[in-house]
Amino acid sequence: MASSETRRLAIGAVLWPALRSALLIGIGVALAIAVERSAWEFIDPEEPAAAGEFLLAWIGVGAASVLAATLAFAALRGMRAERRDLAAQARQAQDAAALALAVLGRQERAAALAWDAPWSGAASPIDPAQPSSAQPRLLAPGRLIDPAAGEGVPRVLQVLRERLGDADHAMLEAACRLLRGEGTAFDLTMDLAAAPGAAGPSSRAVTRLRAIGSRVAGADVVQLVDDSDAARAEAAEAASRAAIAERDGHQALLDLLPLPIWQRDPALGVVAWNRAYAAASGGEGRRTDLAGRGLAQRARSGGSASESRHVVIDGARRLLALAEQALPGPEGRPGGTAGYALDLTALEEAQADLDRHIAAHGEVLHNLGTPIEIYGADRRIAFYNSAYLRMTGLDSGWLDDRPTLSEVLDALRERRRLPEAADFRAFKRQRERLFTETIDATQELLHLTDGSTWRMVVSPHPFGGLIMTYEDVTEPLELQRSYNTLIAVQRETLDHLHEGIAVFGSDGRLKLHNPRFAQIWALAPLMLQREPHVGDFAADTQHFFDRSGSWPDWRRWIIDRVNDPVAESGRIERADGSVVDYACVPLPDGGALFSFNDVTAAYRTEAALRDRIERLDRRARLAASAIDGLVQELSQGSGRRKPAEIASLVAAFASLARDPLGEPAVLASGGTAPRAASEVVPLRPLVDEIAALCAQRRRRADVALRIDCLPADVAARADRASLRLGLYYVLADAVAASPAGASIAVTCGACDDDARFVELSIACAAARSRAMPVAAMAGAGAGAGGGAAGGLRGGTLPLFGEAHEPDLRAETAAMPDLSSGFGPALIGTAAARSGGSVVATGASRLAIRLPRAA
Secondary structure (H helix, E strand, O other): OHHHHHHHHHHHHHHHHHHHHHHHHHHHHHHHHHHHHHHHHHOOOOOHHHHHHHHHHHHHHHHHHHHHHHHHHHHHHHHHHHHHHHHHHHHHHHHHHHHHHHHHOOOOOEEEEEEOOOOOOOOOOOOOOOOHHHOOEEEEOOOOOOHHHOOOHHHHHHHHHHHEOHHHHHHHHHHHHHHHHHOOOEEEEEEEOOOOOOOOOOOOOOOEEEEEEEEEOOEEEEEEEEOHHHHHHHHHHHHHHHHHHHHHHHHHHHHHOOOOEEEEOOOOOEEEEOHHHHHHHOOOOOOOOOOOHHHHHHHHHHOEEEEEEEEEEOOEEEEEEEEEEEEEOHHHOEEEEEEEEEEOHHHHHHHHHHHHHHHHHHHHHHHOOOOEEEEOOOOEEEEEOHHHHHHHOOOHHHHHOOOEHHHHHHHHHHOOOOOOOOOHHHHHHHHHOHHHHOOOOEEEEEEOOOOOEEEEEEEEOOOOOEEEEEEEOHHHHHHHHHHHHHHHHHHHHHHOOOOEEEEEOOOOEEEEEOHHHHHHHOOOHHHHHOOOEHHHHHHHOHHHOOOOOHHHHHHHHHHHHHHOOOOEEEEEEOOOOOEEEEEEEEOOOOOEEEEEEEOHHHHHHHHHHHHHHHHHHHHHHHHHHHHHHHHHHHHHOOOOOOHHHHHHHHHHHHHHHOOOOOOHHHHHOOOOOOOOOOEEEEHHHHHHHHHHHOHHHHHHHOOEEEEEEOOOOOEEEEOHHHHHHHHHHHHHHHHHHOOOOOEEEEEEEEOOOOOOEEEEEEEOOOOOOOOOEHHHHHHHHHHHHOOHHHOEEEOEOOOOOOOOOOOOOOOOOOOOOOOOOHHHHHHHHHHHHHOOEEEEEOOOEEEEEEEEOO
16 A cells, blocks of 8 residues: 555656646747737738838747747756655655555564664674663564564564574674664575474474565664465475476386386276387377286286287287286275286297207207207106117107106116116115206216216206216227226336336427436436426436537437437447447337447456457467477477476466366356356355365465355355356455465355345455456446446455456466456356345455345
8 A cells, every 4th residue: 555655646746747847838839839820910921011020020939939948948947856856755655665564564474673773883783682772673573473472572582593593693693783784785594493392393383584684764674574485385396396307207217118017097097108108009108008908907806917918019929928916096995007018029939949949959969879868857857869768778658758867767777777886775866966966067987787888977957957968988998998008018018128218209308218217317207207308318418428529419419319210229438437228219200219228237248258368368379389388398308397397387287278167158158148046055165166276376376365164054045156256266366466475364154234144255465456446347247137236336446356467487387367357247246146245345355245045
């Protein structure tokens, strides 16, 4: 009402001056026109006097026009001043109306606080504890104050303090300070907390407050407007928008699904659907009912229902799995249903393809020669082929009835087509566990009672169950067994060969060897296990060769023979004095076979025998020459010697020219001729016999012989012939090497460190010849007895190692010595054959250790 009155006053203040000015202007214009017309009526333009009158008339018209314009201008200025006054009065009226509106406004919706007095700025304008003189006037309490709790400004300010948050209260306080101090208007929106003691939210409770501050008609007014309805409307609108967005999101999500989904109302009409349903039902969503009401009625009766059905969609026949689910209705009444459809066409086609593949695979498996049986997840036989029937002898009609695995095992046991089992029940339980324990394929050999062996492979079936395949491995196992036996025989043969065997493959690596090969070349077992390359083998054997001379040639030769095998044989003389015969044979696979034989003993024995034969020849020629001289002297009868003396000398020379022991076979073989097994040899009679044979030598050399054999019946096991011949030559060497007047001691008795052996030692005075390494005698004495273990070992033996040339005396006709170092080799051979040994100790003592005879 105040606003309409203000508008009428403003319109009147503007229109009345305008109308008045227009009236004055109109009067002036009308007067000017009337004067002009009257002048034209009374003045004749053709008369000269009339022209003056006409001029005077125009002057009068101009003056009247100027007067009218002056009056109009004055009226216009008055109108503008009045309009300014009326505008100021209108503003004052509007401010008064606003103040009246603040005071007489809607009491339930807003409260108004007004300050009339000037503000000192000392205290907060909305502090409830400030003096009442500084507090504002309460124009309207609104709904901020409970009538039962009393009214008043302190109560309003207290309510603001209690229900506004700290930040909002501080913001309102700062705005009120600016309003009171500078007249700055504000418009704030703040949230109110629930009133203390309120039981719960109420639709009439104030939850949001709008504070509007302004300076009206000289007073500072703050209106506190209840904005809860707008807040609730905004919240409701936001909830509505959220619900719509959620619905649209659900619909968009349903539209993204490739399967049709729909919802029915209680009348079973389709009311909601997704894009896939619209496309499947004809594009309109309701053009056709994809599932039909019958399925929906069954679903509402039983809670849910489903079925598979062929339908035509876009001209194509599709298989759909349809399902409907009942939805609850309001107040327990029947509601609608929700349904979906799954396109099973691809699954149907895949199943058909799978059935065709299974049939094709079954046909292939039927024609295989490998016995196959397949058990399903129900542990019944699902497939077998003709090869399985031939293997087991079971009836095909019985198998077509799909017996269980346990029944099949019983039938196989009756036909003796299973391995013998002590506990057949446990055997069947073990087979039954295969259905639950088999993860990967497992193998098992079945040894049947007819001697055949079958390999059974059990693997899980992709559709559940087991696949069992069988293979007859009887012949392969026999071949493998024969091959393994042959390899074992060959390996055993190689390991016991006297020669060292080595096979290098086409890649240059050692593939096969025997222990003798490692012994000849002194190779470590760990190095041989790594299959060394031929270059590594050559590097490990370089200590047998001179690095600056023969080793590069040896390395080049062995590598060339491995890379390009050629049939070849020869002899290798190594830097340590040993001699090895070799042979190279190319193999069909590109490899090379090498055989190595240590012939050091035979080589040295051959050299010693050749030297001895030469010495015997020289001795025979000397003896023959001496006998010829004596015979000539006897025939001429010169008389220098008596016939008896000549006969004695002839007999002596004849005895020196022949083998005193009569052992040409042993002598010719160097002590390596085949002998019978070792025999029991009484040592004292043997020593006495050898002493008698050397008696003439001792007498000529003036050397005494002392024999000490205790007990007298001590005996050993040895090759008697080799031992006898060796002792003879050793004793002959000792006699030849001893100075005149010396004594030779022959001792025989039990060993101090081992009662299983007896020891026969020969010791003499210092020898008159130079020393010879015992290693050479050990190799010469090894012979066929098995290497250095059977020969001499220890330091050096100056006496028993070298041929001696004693001084020629008149009574011996300067005959050379017979032994030439052959005795130790023969003794070493004899000792090795019986498990004994020969040890050289000191410079002039030889100890022969032989097994004691039982």
